Amino acid sequence: MQQEVLLALLAKEPSHGYQLRARLRDALGPLGDAMNDGQVYVTLARLEKAGQVAVERTAGMPDRPDRKMYALTPAGQHRVSEWLAEVSWPKPDLAEFHLKLLAAAAAHLADPVAIVDAQRRDLLRRLRDAQRAAMGEPRESDAALLLEGIVLRLQADLRWLEACERTWTKRKANPRSEK
Amino acid sequence: MSQTVNESMLRARGLRKEYGREASLVRAVDGVDLDVPAGETLAVMGPSGCGKSTLLHLLGGLDRPSAGEIWLAGQRIDQMSERGMAALRRDAVGFVFQAFHLMDELTAVENVELPALLAGRSPRAARQRATELLDQVGLADRARHLPSQLSGGQRQRVAVARALANAPLIVLADEPTGNLDSEATLDVLQLFESLHEAGQTLVIVTHDARIAATADRLISMRDGAFVDDTRLTGGTGNKLSALIGLDG
Numbered sequence: 001m002q003q004e005v006l007l008a009l010l011a012k013e014p015s016h017g018y019q020l021r022a023r024l025r026d027a028l029g030p031l032g033d034a035m036n037d038g039q040v041y042v043t044l045a046r047l048e049k050a051g052q053v054a055v056e057r058t059a060g061m062p063d064r065p066d067r068k069m070y071a072l073t074p075a076g077q078h079r080v081s082e083w084l085a086e087v088s089w090p091k092p093d094l095a096e097f098h099l100k101l102l103a104a105a106a107a108h109l110a111d112p113v114a115i116v117d118a119q120r121r122d123l124l125r126r127l128r129d130a131q132r133a134a135m136g137e138p139r140e141s142d143a144a145l146l147l148e149g150i151v152l153r154l155q156a157d158l159r160w161l162e163a164c165e166r167t168w169t170k171r172k173a174n175p176r177s178e179k
Numbered sequence: 180m181s182q183t184v185n186e187s188m189l190r191a192r193g194l195r196k197e198y199g200r201e202a203s204l205v206r207a208v209d210g211v212d213l214d215v216p217a218g219e220t221l222a223v224m225g226p227s228g229c230g231k232s233t234l235l236h237l238l239g240g241l242d243r244p245s246a247g248e249i250w251l252a253g254q255r256i257d258q259m260s261e262r263g264m265a266a267l268r269r270d271a272v273g274f275v276f277q278a279f280h281l282m283d284e285l286t287a288v289e290n291v292e293l294p295a296l297l298a299g300r301s302p303r304a305a306r307q308r309a310t311e312l313l314d315q316v317g318l319a320d321r322a323r324h325l326p327s328q329l330s331g332g333q334r335q336r337v338a339v340a341r342a343l344a345n346a347p348l349i350v351l352a353d354e355p356t357g358n359l360d361s362e363a364t365l366d367v368l369q370l371f372e373s374l375h376e377a378g379q380t381l382v383i384v385t386h387d388a389r390i391a392a393t394a395d396r397l398i399s400m401r402d403g404a405f406v407d408d409t410r411l412t413g414g415t416g417n418k419l420s421a422l423i424g425l426d427g
Contacts, residue, residue, distance in 0.1 A: 124409065
């Protein structure tokens with residue numbers, strides 16, 4: 001679990017661990033189903049050690065054995081501000097797949113078009129899963145918005161695979177055009 | 180007469196469609212064999228010009244093949260008379276097109292009931308069926324609207340309702356989301372999903388991966404021929420969370 005995510009969730013108000021987990025689940029929808037609850041506590045413990053989170057023991061209620069209340073320290077607050085201001089974006093690593101196709105063709109180890117086909121089938125199944133999950137969420141919910149991003153990204157990847165297929169099919173038909 | 184050849188709702192063998200002659204000969208569909216079991220949603224995907232629309236027209240009796248055979252529910256359709264083909268298109272096949280093809284001067288409910296009226300149903304029965312279908316596609320409150328008063332997504336849903344007017348054996352859709360934004364695409368996908376759950380056999384040709392991915396099975400088409408046939412049901416088996424990289 002990314003530390004900044006938990007810090008940011010604490011920015012609104014001090015919270016119990018179970019409250020953080022619930023907020024994450026709402027934000028992620030079905031994507032959060034496999035989230036490991038233990039990770040949240042491991043990450044909170046690390047943040048406490050780093051002085052970015054303060055832990056207060058509250059008088060437990062009988063139905064809530066979880067009595068630790070987590071709050072941001074000034075250092076934690078600062079890190080959240082920095083994170084929000086940071087411009088970052090996950091990078092898609094297409095180079096590895098690209099090099100795989102080049103290597104397969106150069107060494108005549110495998111048919112690049114067959115590799116592209118196999119990859120496309122896999123992406124289409126993922127797209128199917130994401131699309132179905134999106135259809136199951138209320139429109140304009142947090143989870144639906146995230147799933148839309150995943151669907152759009154998979155579509156972009158599939159378009160690139162189409163381009164790969166076009167090019168490698170042509171090269172197969174006319175090997176002289178290979179560099 | 181309709182001796183069942185096998186369990187396929189739709190079956191094609193050695194299907195060809197050629198245009199032009201000699202040097203300018205174009206093989207739009209070049210030797211296609213196809214079996215679509217009843218209740219399956221099949222997507223045919225490929226770049227524009229790959230022959231997928233031509234294929235759909237052959238399958239629905241909008242055009243005749245240069246060679247090959249087509250059966251719908253066990254009945255050979257490629258050699259039918261013009262009259263027989265017209266009746267087939269009216270009663271047994273529901274078409275959905277990219278450009279909707281609604282009658283602009285008719286209201287939504289009038290558009291939907293038209294195929295039933297043409298098939299000889301009573302106006303009363305046709306109207307009742309049309310009203311039910313509009314309700315099914317979520318447009319009961321738009322029944323009296325003209326197409327020009329509806330959004331693209333709503334028009335396409337009217338077109339789907341119309342395609343269902345005569346309870347067709349099969350629905351054929353040609354780029355049904357081609358003119359729609361993301362939100363309206365989702366509406367149409369959801370509608371197809373409910374048809375699928377109701378057991379409707381569906382063939383969709385598209386270049387939109389999003390709609391193709393909702394099918395049970397996906398065929399890829401290039402230069403008039405099938406190059407890949409993939410079953411998509413079952414999904415990845417991976418956890419969805421693997422898609423966002425938050426696990427671990």
